Amino acid sequence: MLYLGCHLSVSKGFENMAKEALSINANTLQFFTRNPRGGKAKDIDMDDVARFLKILDDNGFGKIVAHAPYTLNPCSKDASVREFAFNTMKDDMDRLDSLEGKAYYNFHPGSHVGQGSDEGIKLIADVINRSVKPEHKSTILLETMAGKGTEVGRSFEELKKIIDLVDKNIKIGVCMDTCHVFDGGYDIVNDLDGVLNEFDSVIGLKYLKAMHINDSMNTLGSHKDRHQKIGQGNIGAETFKNIVKNSRLNKLPMCLETPNELEGYGEEIKLLRSFE
Ligand code: FE
Ligand code: FE
Ligand code: ZN
Numbered sequence: 001m002l003y004l005g006c007h008l009s010v011s012k013g014f015e016n017m018a019k020e021a022l023s024i025n026a027n028t029l030q031f032f033t034r035n036p037r038g039g040k041a042k043d044i045d046m047d048d049v050a051r052f053l054k055i056l057d058d059n060g061f062g063k064i065v066a067h068a069p070y071t072l073n074p075c076s077k078d079a080s081v082r083e084f085a086f087n088t089m090k091d092d093m094d095r096l097d098s099l100e101g102k103a104y105y106n107f108h109p110g111s112h113v114g115q116g117s118d119e120g121i122k123l124i125a126d127v128i129n130r131s132v133k134p135e136h137k138s139t140i141l142l143e144t145m146a147g148k149g150t151e152v153g154r155s156f157e158e159l160k161k162i163i164d165l166v167d168k169n170i171k172i173g174v175c176m177d178t179c180h181v182f183d184g185g186y187d188i189v190n191d192l193d194g195v196l197n198e199f200d201s202v203i204g205l206k207y208l209k210a211m212h213i214n215d216s217m218n219t220l221g222s223h224k225d226r227h228q229k230i231g232q233g234n235i236g237a238e239t240f241k242n243i244v245k246n247s248r249l250n251k252l253p254m255c256l257e258t259p260n261e262l263e264g265y266g267e268e269i270k271l272l273r274s275f276e
Pocket of ligand 2: 143177212257
């Protein structure tokens with residue numbers, strides 16, 4: 001059983017989003033917790049959320065993914081930007097409790113903007129330790145990054161260092177973005193199992209909780225992060241076939257973040273299901 005879905009908008013409500021997912025044969029989904037560039041989150045309508053959770057339940061959805069805004073940078077040089085990251089993460093985690101642990105909370109670790117990755121890693125862990133509580137129902141996920149600019153999280157080692165500095169009782173995992181790891185230099189095209197073995201030895205596969213399924217406009221190790229439609233980039237359809245057939249990956253929720261509208265996402269979900 002594959003859990004496949006895509007990035008959707010929650011702007012018309014949670015129930016509406018679940019119906020959109022159903023219309024393209026998705027059984028997971030991802031949404032932004034608020035405007036991707038930041039800003040205030042809408043109040044949660046608990047009746048809407050209850051109808052949403054019932055649809056997910058009735059249709060056998062896997063875990064879903066709530067994505068933090070891109071502007072969140074817990075390792076900025078600027079203390080006020082770090083404070084924004086703290087406030088946003090805390091508020092998002094509080095609000096996500098209404099989804100009863102059904103949603104992971106995924107975020108980009110951040111960009112150290114010249115302070116060096118070790119300093120960045122310390123700042124990221126500090127924001128997590130202050131904003132996330134063991135009582136929160138959602139598990140937080142660090143997303144693997146392409147290594148654009150001064151992004152932290154381009155290597156499994158960096159993600160492992162963050163995890164090691166986070167309080168042991170906080171629920172934490174990793175979301176692997178196929179475009180990002182490929183652009184980051186991990187050759188999932190020629191050696192998917194080798195990459196997974198490396199992930200296992202550095203971080204531990206039990207930390208791998210979700211996947212972002214994107215092809216890449218750029219080449220291995222390019223550190224660019226430009227997503228492409230499935231099969232139209234440098235990763236290629238064959239690799240996505242290997243991914244959905246891989247027993248270490250194919251029970252995880254997989255969300256597309258390809259340049260598509262709803263219909264295009266539906267076609268990609270159909271394609272990926274045909275590979276199973
Ligand atoms: Fe992301
Ligand atoms: Fe992603
Ligand atoms: Zn990306």
